[in-house]
Amino acid sequence: MTLLSASEQKQVAAAIAEVEQQTDAELVTVLARSSDDYTYIPLLWAGIVALLVPGAVNFLTGWFGVNGLLMAQWSAFIGLCLLVRVSGASHCLVPRAVRFWRASNLARRQFLEQNLHHTAGGTGMLIFVSEAEHYVEILVDHGISSKIENQVWESIVSDFTAKVRQGRTLEGFVDAIEACGDQLKAQVPATREKNELPNHLVIL
Template sequence: MTLLSESELQQVAAAIERIERDTDAEVVTVLAAQADDYRYIPLLWASLIALLLPGALLFFGGWLSAWQQLLAQWATFLVLAVAFRAPALTSRLIPRAVRNWRACNLARRQFIELNLHHTEADTGVLIFVSEAERYVEILVDRGIASRIDNAAWETIVAAFTERVKQGRVLEGFLGCIESAGALLAQHVPATHARNELPNRLVVLD
C-alpha cells in the first residue's frame, strides 16, 4: 500500500479548503488501505474444494472408504486453508464483485460515521478511496443530489480510479478535488462562510 505521507495529507487538506471557499458543499475525503481483511475467503475456498473432493475422486476412478474420504477432506481443508492465506493467493481468490461490495459498504458507513448526512443544508460530499480494491466513489447528500445528476460524477470517478490503479493516489485525490470543486462551485455556489466538517484526509489503516 502507498498510504500518504504527512506532507501529502496536508496537500489534500489545503485543496479541500481552497474549493470550499467557492461552494456551500462540505467535502470530506477518506482513504482506506483496504475495505476488509477477507479472512473468510481462504476458509470458503478450502471448504468448497474439500466438499467437492469425494466427487472428484469418484469421477477420476479413485475409491476410498467413508473414513478415508473424511480424513482426505479434513486434510485437504486444513492444507488449503493455510495455503490460501498467503496474500498473493488470497488476492486472487476474491471475486471483483465481493471487493466492490465490501468497499461500497465501507464508503456508506463512513458517510454516516463522519456526519456527512447532518450538514446545515444537506450538502455533504464524500470522496472515498479503498486502495487495495482500487475502488473510488463519490457520495453526496440530498442537497447536492438535487442539483447535480449522479452521471456528472462518473468522469471524475473514472479518472481517479485510473490513477489509483497506477499508484498515483495523491495525484488522484488532488485532481478529483479540483474537478469536484469546479462542479460544486457551478451548481452549489457559496452563500456564506462556514466549515462544519474537518478538511483533513481521514485515513483508515
C-alpha cells in the same frame, strides 16, 4: 500497497481547504486500505475444493477408503487455507461484485459516520477510496444532488479509479477534489463562511 504519508495527507487537506473557500459544500475524503478482510470467502473456497476433489478422486479410483478420504479432505482444507494466507491471494478469490458491494457499503457508512448528512443546506460530499478493491465513489447530500446530476461525477470517478490502479492515489485525490470543486463553485457557490467538518484525510 501503501496508504498516503503525512505530507501527502496535508496536500489533500490543502486541496479541500482551497475548494471550500469558494463553495458552500463540505468535502470529506476517506481512504481505506481494504473494505473487508474477506476471510470467510477463501475458507469457503478451500472447503468446497477439499470436499469435491478428494471425493471425486476416491469415486473414480477408490484409492482412499473411508478413513483415507477423511484425512485427504482435512489435509486439503488445511493446506489450502495456509496457502491462501501465506500467498496473500485472498482478494483474488473474492468475486468482483462482492468486493464492490462491501466497498459501497463502507462508503455509505462513512457518509453517516462523518456527519455529512447533517451539514447546513445538505451540502455534504464524500470522496471515498478503497485501495485493495480499486474502488472510488463520490456521495453527495440533497443540497448538491438537487443542483448537479450524478452523471457529472462519473467521469471524475473513472479517472480517479484508473489512478488508484496505477498507484497514483495522491494525484487522484488532488485531481478529483479540483474537478469536484469546479462543479461546486459553479452550482453551489460560497454564500457564507463555514467549516463544519474537518478537512484532513480520514484513513481507515
